[in-house]
Amino acid sequence: MKKYFYVINIQYLGYRFHGWQKQPDVKTLHLMVDRTLNFILEGKYFKSLISGRTDAMVSAENTAFELFLKEPLEDNNAFLELFNYNLPQDIRALSIREVDKDFNIINHSKVKEYLYLFTYGEKCHPFCAPIMTTILDDLDIDLMKQGAKLFEGENYLWSYCYKPTENGVYTREILTCELVENTLYSANYFPEQSYILRVKGKGFMRNQIRLMMGTLIDLGKGNLTLQDIKNSLVPNSKIKMNYIAPASGLILKNIDFID
Numbered sequence: 001m002k003k004y005f006y007v008i009n010i011q012y013l014g015y016r017f018h019g020w021q022k023q024p025d026v027k028t029l030h031l032m033v034d035r036t037l038n039f040i041l042e043g044k045y046f047k048s049l050i051s052g053r054t055d056a057m058v059s060a061e062n063t064a065f066e067l068f069l070k071e072p073l074e075d076n077n078a079f080l081e082l083f084n085y086n087l088p089q090d091i092r093a094l095s096i097r098e099v100d101k102d103f104n105i106i107n108h109s110k111v112k113e114y115l116y117l118f119t120y121g122e123k124c125h126p127f128c129a130p131i132m133t134t135i136l137d138d139l140d141i142d143l144m145k146q147g148a149k150l151f152e153g154e155n156y157l158w159s160y161c162y163k164p165t166e167n168g169v170y171t172r173e174i175l176t177c178e179l180v181e182n183t184l185y186s187a188n189y190f191p192e193q194s195y196i197l198r199v200k201g202k203g204f205m206r207n208q209i210r211l212m213m214g215t216l217i218d219l220g221k222g223n224l225t226l227q228d229i230k231n232s233l234v235p236n237s238k239i240k241m242n243y244i245a246p247a248s249g250l251i252l253k254n255i256d257f258i259d
Contacts, residue, residue: 010093
């Protein structure tokens with residue numbers, strides 16, 4: 001039987017969800033997306049597969065999943081409108097396009113960009129909590145900017161993988177890693193100044209960005225030095241970085257598929 005394949009780009013606020021992957025007895029993004037698809041497709045066969053899972057409380061500005069159907073959609077735009085009408089308000093579909101059977105959303109070459117939004121030094125308005133991490137201690141931002149650049153290029157990242165195994169692939173390339181002032185997100189309840197760690201690469205390990213951010217926070221507090229980070233990136237380093245930054249500051253900014 002012929003199948004039909006579609007890529008749907010979506011965005012979501014992850015704060016009230018236990019990540020993407022379906023799990024027993026908890027509300028996940030995949031559960032809500034599939035419930036909505038089942039409703040609008042009126043019980044017809046479908047399967048959905050995400051390009052990459054996000055953890056609990058992590059948000060996404062632009063990610064994608066593949067939709068497998070046994071019958072073609074009559075009108076893509078009408079389907080997208082109906083999908084959005086029935087999705088929860090913290091999930092929105094952005095676009096839909098048909099792809100051929102050779103497209104594989106997991107294995108297809110792609111570049112992901114993550115942002116980590118944070119501020120420091122003051123207690124923030126509670127409305128900031130879903131997308132911004134607040135560090136109450138003082139931080140040396142200039143030193144953290146230097147630390148962020150150390151991650152760029154090809155490095156051994158065993159120290160930045162949650163529960164690494166002996167047979168994992170830990171030599172990986174980070175295309176961009178920089179710490180900059182936040183000019184992307186604003187609200188009248190935001191602090192006067194906030195910052196973004198911007199990381200771009202072809203693939204990331206579990207909690208990698210949050211471990212990198214946690215290491216930079218420890219650097220900014222004076223608990224680590226630039227040399228400590230350099231030492232953690234050399235081949236076969238087994239230095240353990242223990243601080244995993246909170247999930248709610250992490251945003252999957254964009255995913256680009258490479259032809």
